[in-house]
Amino acid sequence: MSYGPISVAIESSSSLFTKILHYTQSTNLPKGQSLHAHLIKIGSSSSCIYLSNSIVNLYAKCHRLSDAHLAFQEIQNKDVVSWNCLINGYSQSGRRDSSISVLKLFKQMRQENALPNPHTFAGIFSAVSSLGDAGFTGKQEHCLAFKLGYLSDVFVGSSLLNVYCKAGRNHIVEARKMFDEMPERNSVSWTTMISGYAWQRLVKEAVGVFRVMLWERGDDANEFVFTSVLSAIALPEFINVGKQIHCLSLKNGYLWTVSVANATVTMYAKCGSLDDACSAFELSSEKNSITWSALITGYAQNGDCEKALKLFSEMHYSGMNPSEYTLVGVLNACSDFDALREGKQVHGYLLKLGFEPQMYILTALVDMYAKCGNISDARSGFDYLKEPDIVLWTSMIAGYVKNGDNENAMGMYCRMLKEGVIPNELTMASVLKACSSLAALEQGKQIHAHIVKHGFRLEVPIGSALSTMYAKSGSLHDGNLVFRRMPARDLVSWNSMMSGLSQNGCGTDALELFEEMLLEGTKPDYVTFVNILSACSHIGLVERGWSIFKMMSNEFGIEPRLEHFACMVDMFGRAGKLYEAKEFIVSAASQVDHGLCLWRILLSACRNYRNYELGAYAGEKLIELGSQESSAYVLLSSIYSALGRLEDVERVRRLMNLRGVSKEPGCSWIELKSQFHVFVVGDQLHPQIIHVRKELWKLSKLMKDEGYKPHFDPCLELEEL
């Protein structure tokens, strides 16, 4: 009869239990693990359900989900707490795959007839809410929780509220109804509702709930409430509300928590007031990497990339370690600043710090390489991932568009659709841009069909990209229809519609649109004037063009750029006012560094009007300035030959050879039955070249029969040789 060993076992078991709790709370994994080993050794790990559950919880809280799962499977007599520890471990990781595991576990739990309790549902709903609208399966679980009578539990209620809040615009009204009907609400419920509205960019509603809360339950406010409501304010028009909340947080003492201070910096940055963001940053008592990231990203997003990069180096010297988010912000700054060298350094930094190549990091890298013109490195980054998400696809497609490779952009888009990825608004805008550049009306129409199919609205950027596509492809009527049906037009939409009209010979309509735009109160920018001046040039309105050119700087304070000078020279040139054009170029020299561009335009105009004297003058200017354009040399030498100045012809030809300028052969292509046929000038290689030539001959004859007279010009002929 000896009770000794048993009492020792019991005693150590209870002290072991206290230890596990302690290690779990302090997430001390090494100590916890050795304790687990000890438990296995003395064989008491399976004897006591409290101990076994605590082991599962230990691993779960230390983010060792697979170990938690193993410990869970070892338990013979699982109870609801065992399930809850594992389920909540998975749901707290916030990762997508873990959230899916939660749903699987729950299904398994019910198959094994374990009865969930309110703790279980809190975890389930938390996981479901992190899946957003894509994983909105909350209805069944909602019913079950209702059936079991758990909805009055404030934990269950709040987490379920979050499911509806994160399930997309369509569910936010149900969420509000649920919130209004909750039998018990605490600060978490209020935070959830406010951040739900913030998530949907429903600023007024978010601030409204916040106001009611301060009024009714001011004592329940905490830093979470403040960070949520601040996150709702992300547009310049709401900056005054933001300032009020900022003051309130200061008055109530919440500004001294890092999260509220960070949210304040972010709020000002998103509202476009970088000065306020900067002072909020400087006044924040405690800075972490998020504080720095918020300001760096703020500068990057407001176009001040230089400042963003400078801040990053300051951060480095202050000894603060960057997080992935900081580096992503810096990468974005590099992308918009065309800073490939710095971008590569950040890439190196990311590798050095050993960050997991998560989707958003890779997206930022691909975006950076693509925007900085390094499309092949962008593509390697893209190919690295097995299942690129829509943002990554869009970055890659936009990258091709930006680098002028519209064919590859379209090819990527087709591949993306084949792989079942649903495009977003930015994807559509990018591929439409590619169609515009290719003047690919048929493909553009297909994209239009996708836009209708996916239910995208004709807002900026899709609306303006679509109207541009139609206008640039020559379908002015359709372009105008889309333009008129847009709920709101921004400057870019007006500009692109104007350019469509002007490029397709409807200069008068472009000018009318310009007047309409001014009447509607939209302020023109330099692009507007490029379009308008080019419209004047195309329809020969020299006087009008002149007055608009003057109006641009006098009335709108826009200094003329090279493009405007070019339009003006073109305008004079087309109207045959060649000497005015020359005078204009000479006078422009004091205002803009036009280099070769303006003389080249004048040279063409001189050719069209056969003014060989002035043409020779312009051509000599071009050669003097070291032009690398073959057409300039060819034109000039043909002008000299037309003037009979053979030594000059010889001189220009020699110079052309000396400088290694050569004419690129003309090339065109056509897509037939998804195969591209390419033709080069004087082509003999196409397998069906004989048939092509026969057809060409037939067409020429038809043209001549219809009365077409080819335009023979000694200059022109020579140039085309």
Next chain:
DNA sequence: ATAGGGTTAG
């Protein structure tokens, strides 16, 4: 005795 919900940085 063990287990639960909400916030900020892309």
